[in-house]
Amino acid sequence: MPMTPLEELRHSASHVLATALLRLFPEAKLDIGPPTDSGFYYDVDLDHKLTQEDLTRLEAEMKKVAEENQPFLRKEVSREEAKAIITARGQERYKLGRLADIPEGEQISFYQNGEFMDLCAGTHVRYSSKLKAFKLLSIAGAYHRGDEKNKQLQRIYGTAFPTKEELAQHLERLDQAKLRDHRKLGRDLKLFVIDDEVGQGLILWTPAGSIIRQELQDFIGGELRKQGYQQVFTPHIGKLALYKTSGHFPYYKESQFSPIVENEALARIVTENCACGEMIARLEAVSAKFREDINARTGKEVITADRVRPEEQLLDGFMLKPMNCPHHIKIFASQPHSYRDLPVRLAEFGTVYRWEQSGELNGMTRVRGFTQDDAHLFCTEEQVAAELIGCLALVKIVLTTLGMTDYRIRVGLRDPDSGKYTGDPANWDKAEAACRAAAQTLDAPFTEEPGEAAFYGPKIDFVVKDVIGREWQLGTVQVDYNLPIRFDLSFTGADNQSHRPVMIHRAPFGSMERFCGVLIEHFGGDFPVWLAPEQVRLVPISDKVQEYGRSLLAQLQAAGIRAVLDSHSDKLGAKIRRAELEKVPYTLVLGAKEAEAQAVSVRSRARGDEGVHPFAPFLEQLKEEIRTRALPEKKQPAPAA
RNA sequence: GCCGAAGUAGCUCAGUGGUAGAGCAGCUCAUUCGUAAUGAGCGGGUCGCCGGUUCAAUCCCGGCCUUCGGCUCCA
Structure with a gap:
């Protein structure tokens, strides 16, 4: 696939980085330097540990290379010539391996700029002076060829844009993104805490965060009732024997907490x-x-x-459950089932525990204990297609209601070269076909990705990006022909014979923790009114209207509205400021004239001062906004601080 | 788990080989105010934890813990 002009620019920037790198560190052994979604990197093997100061020096040297206006020249060579060039330059450690990756018969090429020459398919900008706006961002460790058995190299990340303005905008966006980071907002808005003494990766939901979670659970719970699900509850542990039957143990024991x-x-x-x-x-x-x-x-x-x-x-022994399915299977298996009963749909907000590597933990999005909005559907083979479509519809309702339209759909298939999957290939083929067919009913593009299946079956995942561009799997729907066999599940068919049901695992949110983390960033803390921990802030202008404030508070609470009366002795401006910073959707300013008229002065988080309104219709309109789960309006820009 | 960086008050951060400071937040008092910061006063830190060097360590050294950016992993 040819490179886009932007990729070409960034790829050229990585060559210029390598040029500068070899000027400052001639002993450096280069690996590869491709463009990425937002910039470029170069992997290098170097005993000297690169520092922030080195980045500054490298960037200065790159500027020189750019100013030297070096042409990028393509040189096509034979495999033997290529080996000779690499060896002559002392770069055989990684480059010979990279050369060996190029299939026989394919053209081998080098690109040269100035004194630097690199094995490279291209393409590049014509002259290094095209590089007008670039910046080195960070240094990170990266395994050679992405394999943790290989040596870890130093990866230098940078970014480049056609103009300085675009670079500045990009850097500005990165800064803005930091303000939306769910870890920062979670602390500022008191939504959750993680405490060392409780443990890494274990989320403590504070009262405010719990409101959001509870509202989401109530929302999905209503949808589940409409779709004929049945609620169940199961404990947090199960015997090891259960997971030996399911296949989770010992095969996945390295990603589970140790047995009890x-x-x-x-x-x-x-x-x-x-x-x-x-x-x-x-x-x-x-x-x-x-x-x-x-x-x-x-x-x-x-x-x-x-x-x-x-x-x-x-x-x-017992294990903290890594998944809910075995418990739900045991509920299904506890009764004989007729084909007339199917599908059986068992739902639970089930908390599971997984041993994630310490370096992978991340706020609410990658944790060691989390609650799935889980359900398992047991159905006949003929019902699979319709049930899959129903599950996908549920995911879409969730994402649409929350205005999360920026996601991609991934159909995860098995990797034919991997042995990690259990079950009969014929069933896998059927399940994969069912997933593909269901995905096609969504009028949205999807990609098929081998190697992304669960160990027991293929799946359809909804993947969204966080504020800094990292992708997270949220909703998921998975088809499973295997666990019904392992647990010997059956139902009686119309033919009075015993038949094997098919299972569907699905979680529209995925995990409440991860979903809320992404949701915090999606809204930047400005939650729709139905989710906002505090929906209305009552701000009396002076103590003289405290009594009126208390009566409105009582009326709001009686209507089920989450409201708080600000009875501090601050001036109005300070109270408004506090309510804004705490992202309360509606602030009601109360003075003598409002008290007189049974009215409120409405200030909306999105629209600012909206003037005086009678209280009763305001309350009705508020209740309507909550009932319809209206999305927040785009916010007016905040005044300069 | 691996590579690198960081950890000082609730938050954001300054600082020094002689046991610490600011702003905001909190509390008290005064103020009763009309749409993003009223004023004064007070309290608050085992300077992440454990060892070592030193007369003396928040500062220097080592180990550990946690966080951050990546890598690997993610049933």
Whole structure:
């Protein structure tokens, strides 16, 4: 695919960076330097740890290279010539490997600017003087070829634009984005806290944040009732045996919290002088019968003989649940089902726990304990298509109601080269076809991505970006032919025979934590009235109208409105300012003339002062705005601070 | 987990080898005010934690914890 002019510019900037880098650090070994969505980077192997000051020096050197107005010259060479060039330049450490990646028969080319020459398919700007606006942004570690078994290189990130104005605008946008960061707004608006003593990645929802979450849960709960879901509740833990049946353990044990082993069993193991490794082996072990049962049900060897142990050496324990499905499956399995009962749709806001690597934790968007707005649908194969469409419709209702229109749809398929998936390929094919067909019913573009499936089945994900451009999977719908087999689920068909149901896993929000994190950034803290923790601020101008304020507060609360009376002795301007900073949608200013007329002076967060209105119609209009879950109007620019 | 950076009051940040300061926020008092900051006073910090060097460490050194930017991972 040819590069866009902007990519060409940024790619050229990365060559200029490499040119500057070799001038300052001739011993540097270069890897690759491609353009990205918002700039470019170059990966380099260098013993010297690059510092912020080095970036400044490199940027200055890049300016010189740009001013030297070097032409970018393409040179097409044979594979042998290429090797010679790389070796002559002392860059064989990574570049020879990169050269080997180029398929036989494909043209090998170098680009030269000034004294620098790099293996590169191109393309580039004609002259380095085209680079008028660039900036080096940060240094980060990055594994060679993205593989953590390889050496970690230093990655220099930068960005470039055709003009200085566009660069300045971009940098300004980055600064603005920081103000919308859910971690900052979450603290400022007191929506959630994370406490070291409680634990990394564990969200404590404060009263204000809990209101938002509760409103979202009530909203989706209403939609679920319309669609025939049934609410269930299940505990936060389950026995290890349950997850051995489901396949979560031991295959995914590195992303789960350690098992909780009963004290007596633990004591017994300790007195046997059992080593740690032995204990893990016993936790992972299964009985011969368990192995036979599962293997027979799934029709292949999912549990190998080396996991079988004598009964007395088995060790069970409990696990914090990494998913809700096994619990829901057990509810389904507790009753015989007729085809007439299906689909069965079991829904729960279920909290799950996953052991995320410490370096991956991020505010509310990547956490170790989170609550999925989960549901599992058990249906016949014929019902899958319609149920999938119903699930997708639900996701769309959620996103539309919240005005989140900037998302992409990803159909996650299995990676044919990976062994991490369980189940029969024929069922996978059916499930993937069903997902593709359902995605086509959405009138929105989607991409099919191999390797993005869940381990038990393909899925349709709704992916949105946060303020700094990182993508997060929110809503998800997944088809599963495998867990019904592993748990030996069945229903009685019209033919009076036993049949296997198909499962659909779906979560329109995904996780309440991640969704709220993204939602905070989406609204920049200016929540629609129905979600706003505080909907109305009552501001009496003086103590003389406190009594009127109290009576309005009582009326608002009686109407179910979340209102607060500001009885500080500040001047009006200070109270207005405080309400604005706290992003309260409506501030009602109360003075003598309002009290006299049973009126309020309305100040809207979006529109500013709206003048005096009688209280009763204001209240009705407010209730209507809440009932319809109206989205906030675009805010007028704030006055200069 | 890995690479790099950071951690001083609730928040934003200054500062020094001799046990710390500002603004905002909070509290008290005065003020009773018409659409983004009324004034005065007061309280508040084991300078992330643990060790080491030193007569003395918030500052220098080491380890750990946490956060941030990436990488890897994300059933």
